[in-house]
Amino acid sequence: CLIVLLVDPRAILDLGGWLSASALWGAATFSRWSDRALGEHIVWRTLSSSVGATLATAPITAAALGTVAPVGVVLNFVAIPLAALAVPGVIASLLLPPLSAALSQALAAGAGLALHLLELAAMAGAAVPGGHVVLEPGDPGAAIPWIAGLAIGLWAIGTCNTVGETRRRLGWVTTAALWAGLARGLAAGSADEARGLTLHFLDVGQGDAAVVRTPGGRWVLIDAGPAGAGSDAGRRVVAPFLARRGVGRLAAAFLSHAHADHLGGIPAVLGAVRTGIVVEPAALFTDPAYLGVLQLLADRRIPWHPGRAGECLLLDGVSFSILHPDPAWERWGEDVNEDSVVLLVEYGGFQALFAGDAGFPAEEALRRRLDRVDLLKVGHHGSRGSTGGEWLQRLRPAVAVISVGRNDYGHPAPATLARLAGAEIAVRRTDQDGTVSVTTDGSTMTVRTDDAAAETYDVFPSLQTQSRAACRHP
Numbered sequence: 001c002l003i004v005l006l007v008d009p010r011a012i013l014d015l016g017g018w019l020s021a022s023a024l025w026g027a028a029t030f031s032r033w034s035d036r037a038l039g040e041h042i043v044w045r046t047l048s049s050s051v052g053a054t055l056a057t058a059p060i061t062a063a064a065l066g067t068v069a070p071v072g073v074v075l076n077f078v079a080i081p082l083a084a085l086a087v088p089g090v091i092a093s094l095l096l097p098p099l100s101a102a103l104s105q106a107l108a109a110g111a112g113l114a115l116h117l118l119e120l121a122a123m124a125g126a127a128v129p130g131g132h133v134v135l136e137p138g139d140p141g142a143a144i145p146w147i148a149g150l151a152i153g154l155w156a157i158g159t160c161n162t163v164g165e166t167r168r169r170l171g172w173v174t175t176a177a178l179w180a181g182l183a184r185g186l187a188a189g190s191a192d193e194a195r196g197l198t199l200h201f202l203d204v205g206q207g208d209a210a211v212v213r214t215p216g217g218r219w220v221l222i223d224a225g226p227a228g229a230g231s232d233a234g235r236r237v238v239a240p241f242l243a244r245r246g247v248g249r250l251a252a253a254f255l256s257h258a259h260a261d262h263l264g265g266i267p268a269v270l271g272a273v274r275t276g277i278v279v280e281p282a283a284l285f286t287d288p289a290y291l292g293v294l295q296l297l298a299d300r301r302i303p304w305h306p307g308r309a310g311e312c313l314l315l316d317g318v319s320f321s322i323l324h325p326d327p328a329w330e331r332w333g334e335d336v337n338e339d340s341v342v343l344l345v346e347y348g349g350f351q352a353l354f355a356g357d358a359g360f361p362a363e364e365a366l367r368r369r370l371d372r373v374d375l376l377k378v379g380h381h382g383s384r385g386s387t388g389g390e391w392l393q394r395l396r397p398a399v400a401v402i403s404v405g406r407n408d409y410g411h412p413a414p415a416t417l418a419r420l421a422g423a424e425i426a427v428r429r430t431d432q433d434g435t436v437s438v439t440t441d442g443s444t445m446t447v448r449t450d451d452a453a454a455e456t457y458d459v460f461p462s463l464q465t466q467s468r469a470a471c472r473h474p
Contacts, residue, residue, distance in 0.1 A: 015060070015064055018060055019057050019060055019061070022053075022056040022057050022060060023053040023056060023057050024053075025056055026052035026053045026054070026055055026056025026057065026150075027049035027050075027052045027053040027056075028049075028052070029052055029056075029154070029157075030048040030049060030051055030052025030055075030153070030157065031045050031048045031049045031052065033048065033157040033161070033166075034047070034048035036160070037157075037161070037162060037163050037166070038163065046076060046077055046080060047073070047077075049076070049080075050072065050073040050074075050076035050077070051073055051153070052153075053072075053076075054068075054069075054070060054072055054073050055146075055149060055150045055153050056150060058146035058149065058150065059143035059146040059147045059150065060143070062133075062142040062143045062145075062146050063140050063142050063143040066142065066232075066235055066236075067132050067133065068132065068133045068146060069125065069131060069132040069133075070131065070132070070133070071125045071128050071131030071132060072125065074125075075121055075122070075124075075125045078117075078121045079118055079121055079122075082114045082115075082117050082118045082121070083114075083118065085110070085111070085114045086111045086114035086115050086118065087111075089107045089108070089110050089111030089114065090108070090111045090115075092104075092107045093105075093107040093108035093111060133243070152173055155169060156169040156170050156173070195215060195441060196215055196347065196439060196440050196441040196442065197212070197213070197214060197215060197318055197345075197347040197350065197439070197440050197441075197442075198212070198213040198437065198438070198439045198440075199211075199212050199213075199345070199352060199375070199437070199438045199439075200212075200213075200241070200435055200436070200437050200438075201377065201401045201403055201428075201430060201435065201436040201437075201438075202225065202233075202237055202238060202241060202403075202430070202435050203237065203405075203430040203431070203434045203435050204225030204226065204233035204236075204237050204238070204265070204403070204405070204430070205225070205226060205231070205233060205405030205406070205431075206226060206261060206381065206404060206405035206406065206407040206411070207223070207225045207226035207233060207261035207262060207264070207265075207403065207405070208222075208223040208225065208256065208261065208262050208356075208357075208377075208381075208403045209221070209222075209223050209224050209225035209233060209234075209237065209238050209262075209265065209403070210222040210223060210354065210377065210403075211238070211241065211242070212318075212345065213245075214251075214315045214316035214317075214318045215316050215317060215318070215347070216315070216316030216317075217316075218251040218315050218316060219242070219247050219249070219250050219251060220250065220251055220252050220253070220254070220315065220320065221238070221250050221252070221253040221254065221269065221275075222253075222254045222256070222343065222354055223254070223255060223256050223262040223263070223356075224238055224253070224255070224262070224263055224264070224265035224266040224268075224269050225237060225238055225261070225262075225264065225265040226260055226261040226262075226264045226265065227260060227264025227265050227267075227268075227289070228260055228264060232264065232265055232268055233264065233265040234264065234265020234266060234267065234268030234269045235265065235268035237265075238265050238268070238269050239265075239268050239269050239271075239272040239273070241435075242269070242272065242273055243272065247273055248273055248274065249273055249274040249275070249276065250269075250273055250274070250275045250276060251276045251277075251315055252275075252276055252277050252278075252279060252313060252315075252320070253266065253269070253270075253275050253277070253278045253279070254279045254280070254307070254320070254341055254343055254354075255278065255279070255280035255293075255341070256280075256281075256340040256341045256342075256343075256354070256356030256357065257280070257281055257283065257336050257337060257339060257340040257341065257356055257357055258280070258281075258283065258285040258287060258289075258290035258336055259287075259336065259337070259357065260287070260289045260290075262356070262357070263280075263289065263290065263293055264289060266278075266293055267292070267293065267296055270296065270297075270300065270302065275302055276303065277302075277303040277304070277305055278297055278302055278303070278304050278305070279304075279305045279306075279307040279313075279322075279341065280304075280306070280307060280341065281306065281307055281325050281336075281339050281340065281341050282306030282307075283325070283332075283333065283336055283339040284333060285336050307322045307325075307341045308322060308325070308326065308327070309322055309323055309324055309325065309326040310322070310326075317347060317348075318345065318346065318347045319344075319345070319346045319347075320343060320344075320345055321343070321344040321345075321346065322341055322342070322343060323342045323343070323344055323366055323369070323370070324339075324340070324341065324342035324358065324362055324365070324366055325338075325339045325340070325341065325342075325362075329365060331361055331365075335359075335361075337356075337357035337358065337359060337380060338358060338359060338361050338362045339362075340355070340356025340357050340358045340362065340379075341354075341356055342354065342355055342356060342358055342362065342366060343356075344373075347440060347442050348440070348441065348442015348443060348459070349442055349443055349459045349460070349461040350374055350375075350440040350442050350443075350445055350459045351372075351373040351374055351375070352373060352374065352375035352376070352377070352438070353370075353373045353375070353376050353377065353395065353397075354377040355376070355377055355378065355379035355380075355386070355387075356379060356380075357379060357380040357381075357386075358379045358380070358386065359379060359380055359383065359385040359386040360385055360386065360388050362379075363379070363386070363387075363388055363390075363391040364388075364390075367390060367391055367394050368394075370394055370395060371394075372394075372395060372396045372397075372460050373395050373396075373397050374397060374398055374399070374440075374445055374457065374459050374460060375397055375398070375399050375400075375401070375438060375445065376395055376397040376399070376400045376401070376425075377400075377401050377403065378400050378401065378402045378403075378412070378416070378420075380411075381402060381403060381404045381407070381409075381411040381412060382402045382404060382411050382412025382413060382416045382417065383409065383410075383411055383412070383413055383416065384410070384413035384415050384416060386416065387400075387416050387419060387420065388419070389419050389422075389423075392419060392420065392423045392425065393423065396423070396425075396460075397425055398425070398426060398445075398457045398460075399425065399426045399427075399428060399438075399445075399447055399457065400420055400425045400426070400427050400428070401427075401428050401429075401430070401436050402427060402428070402429045402430070403430050404429060404430060404431050405430070405431050406431070412429070426447075426455070428447065428449060433449035433450060433451065433452065434449060434450035434451070435449070435450060436448070436449050437449075440459065442459065443458075443459050444456055444457065444458055444459055445457050445459055
């Protein structure tokens, strides 16, 4: 490393150089301990080197790349032998042509095979659920937990600790972490501990993302937040939210429409959890981000379905009914916002309406077919062209949630806020209230935010309940 810096001082700013140096230091530090405490067996040396390299590089990859791959500890048992074959083979194949072209070609072919096997191992590791932790790239704060983990690892092995002492220290840390997690859970509580249905409207900035937990513990995603300009809400907010709750699989993901502030985060989410099916309007739209999502679904063989009015999905007594779009609608295809999936979520007497980015035209088409709902996810982030007076008069929700962040569009519009206030509807905004969580047992609903006290409302049974016999059972 010192020689490289002497030759090229700018290498001190190179991420690859930092990763190489930290991995080498971590591997050497932990393998020295294992050689002394466990013996110089290849298995112990490989394991300790892998753990050390992973811990040493984790703060850097967390902050710079937004990911940490614990699965690498296991993959190194395959990768290290393959690299030991591939690297000398590549070097020899470059040096031997003047002496023996045939031998050089044979070595190049063998090294190429080893490198291909390395690539396959990396792909297999990337597909392991929970094998990598997804974070927000470029966030220095993401390194803090991993720095703590490295410090704990160094403290556990010490300079001359025995295996027994290392186990004892790791036991202390594990016990303290379990008690801290239990105390935090008892102090803060969790909306997901309640029986019944839980809906989380996530604070993803200027975009939409909501996560629904059914009474049976299954999870559904409704939009995945924005991505772009160096930020990815799927990686920064949605995937970590799911990981904290131990979610390994989504039963379904509904994407209201093809705009990046609703589906931008879906690639990061699909990379973090398995997904049963993705439903979206399938309206003609040539945006590269949308086409990229479709290609991703095809590459990973994730089931895809064009959502259409009249379709329904039933999970643990919760029905997810698609009210819109309908390709037979006279305005189909004019505006991708107006072709949004409008979703009615029902459990017992409770009903919540997710309006996507639908505006006045879609509201007019749907208004006469709807009745009162308890909760409304306001359309198009509260723009002036959505959430009309007649729409609110028909729905009469007790609570309306506006998913919005800092923006140059004037969302939510003063006119929209005035209509909501005039209808005496309680408003919760993700830009002001943070994540909004709603729990219901089918007869009452409780609304919680990060700062405000929980508020409970009675549920008003509606006449528009979807026939659950017609719902699809996954």
